[in-house]
Amino acid sequence: MNDGVWLFSYGTLQQDDVQLATFGRRLEGRADALPGYATSLFEITDSGVIATSGKTHHLMARPTGNPADEVAGVAFRITPAELAAADTYEVSAYKRIAVRLKSGLEAFVYVAA
Numbered sequence: 001m002n003d004g005v006w007l008f009s010y011g012t013l014q015q016d017d018v019q020l021a022t023f024g025r026r027l028e029g030r031a032d033a034l035p036g037y038a039t040s041l042f043e044i045t046d047s048g049v050i051a052t053s054g055k056t057h058h059l060m061a062r063p064t065g066n067p068a069d070e071v072a073g074v075a076f077r078i079t080p081a082e083l084a085a086a087d088t089y090e091v092s093a094y095k096r097i098a099v100r101l102k103s104g105l106e107a108f109v110y111v112a113a
Helices: 016-023 047-053 080-089
Strands: 005-009 029-035 037-043 057-063 070-078 094-100 106-112
Touching: 005 029, 005 080, 016 047, 016 080, 070 080, 080 094
Parallel strands: 005 106, 037 070, 057 106
Antiparallel strands: 005 070, 029 070, 037 057, 094 106
């Protein structure tokens, strides 16, 4: 997948059922971390997202300004079309940004909007 992009997930996009519903396949990824962020729980009100994830509260990453803080997760190699599908899955309280992960990998991640 040479035209693919990296997507970092610290939450429900790591779940097999969410991946199958969103991308039509299970993703293969590698452990990584997002420096300078911390997570908190955020209440989801979108019934479709709740049905897909099975959860009413999802983690939401916010910048802390402290480079020692980090959020653990998984980096997945996906296609541009799959990235668009992830945009559709995420609710409007999240925004997609480009980041450099702890490993040095450049990836997209969904954080607090």
